[in-house]
Amino acid sequence: MNLALTELRRQPGRFVVATVVLSFLATLLLFLGGLLDGLYLGSTGAIRAQNADSIVFSSSARDSFLRSRITPEIRAEVEQVPGVTAVGGLGFALLGAEVPGETDFADVAVAGYELPPRGVPAPPVDGEGYADERLQDFGVGKGDTLLLGPARTPVTVIGFVSDTNYLLQGGLWVNLNTWRTVQNANRPDSNVPDDVVQALVVQGDAPPSTIDAATAGATKTLTRDEAVLALPGVKQQKSTFNQIIYSTLVVVLAVVGLFFSLLTLERTGLYGVLKAIGASSRRLFAGVVVQSVIVSLIAFVIGSLLALVASAALPRSVPLQLTPSRFIFTLAGLVVAAVFGSAISLRRVTRIDPASAIGSAS
């Protein structure tokens, strides 16, 4: 028999309000986290998938693929840097695509590549490409010929890849020649000459500063993780959502703190009696912590179910992605908030005088 657990089992009604509130907060935490993950994963897949140690931009591009241009001369200089083992060109074009048999246009990020990213085969022949699974939501199937941009440049889908999207647009992986064709046909204002790419994917242990020094400052080299965060809006999204998530955890802490403070206040008489017959403050406080953690665990389970139901009910255009790591983070956050929230009761429990049990009629 354990006092705290027995009370939870025999008097669950006392904990319903806290459990309901914490369940909604757990759902909110998972929902916010899922949106953040969905936005982050959907925006950055194409860069995270790169088998690269560094990504080289032109120095004037301010870390943007669309603004960056790397000439063959610069590429040759990068290839000569000691420690560089492989270099490949990379370029993106964001366009609408007409899908056979569909009325709506699909949002496509045409990615030209040389070094195959994770899960992507070697570059296909001209006019063909591997589509990200996300494009299946737009009705894209294997063998379909997509007509890209206002110029209706044709690219035929020969297979699917996953988690390779760019700025929430479905990745369409083509060779550099096809990418240039698409880019130049549909974006005449930002023409890409032959052999020019937007960025270089670099393998090897050459430090970014060494690469930039070798090009006499014509390049700005970022690690792959830095390049991910340099994508437009990614850092801002991450920091905004994380601030909301941490604020919500503070609310969880406050709810637990307030609820168990009130419960402790209500139990003052009982705690006085228990202390009088030999219960230590530590034992009583441990009971409060155990109860708050269990209530949080139950709230997490309910919140997770609610979040999964909400996720299934939402249209796929909403970038909600519930990952196992998000569940683990939310669970850990709730448990930590529960422990610290219940710690607010510590002072109150400690201050209960066992002598108050005597001479008390109520």
Added chain:
Amino acid sequence: MSLDPNAAHSTVLHLTDVRKVYRSGDADIIALDHATLSVHHGEIVALLGPSGSGKTTLLSIAGGLLTPTEGSVVVNDHDISTYSAKQLTEFRRTNVGFVFQSVNLVPFLTAEENLLVVDELGGGKGGKAAKQRARDLLAELGLGSRLKNLPAQLSGGERQRVAIGRALFNSPSLVLFDEPTSALDTKIGEQVMELIQTEMKSRNTAAVIVTHDNRMTHYADRTVRIVDGRLETGLLTTG
């Protein structure tokens, strides 16, 4: 402190010149003034006094719930007047039984479990032996058929009997009662006092019973009056 060896042998509780002074603003409030009292094994002492006379303070000091400002408190040869809060917690759990006025039992535990709380607080797991002891005690107190009842399902007298069982669970040599009949009607109150008398005598356990009800004093071996923090001893009653 030194006690008479013969007295010490049979004395369970010995208060010597105990003072308790509370500070209130600039004034000192003397709750207990040079109180000296001995209680022997198997002896039942009724502590009688008006409201604010210091009887609660005396009971609290005797049970290690409060520490005295001056004087010594010896229970079972332990001088507890200098014990730390942690030592007092351990002391209360192992040496003294308490029966309080009305908030007494854990409301979500059955009668049997309310006794097993004492075992749990001592680090026990409520094993077979502890359960058997709880059942035997409750049967002895006439609650053999109420083991699985929650306090809310018991009458006032039954609840107080469960509380007596809890106080006796660890076989203490001293049990302190704080107005045990105040929430009961006269008839039930007398039954409870009879039970206390029987249980204390059969176990040779000492008891101090705080009461304001003169009718209950005849269950005690001795009545001690307390007025303005001072003890007035001498009135002897027969149980």
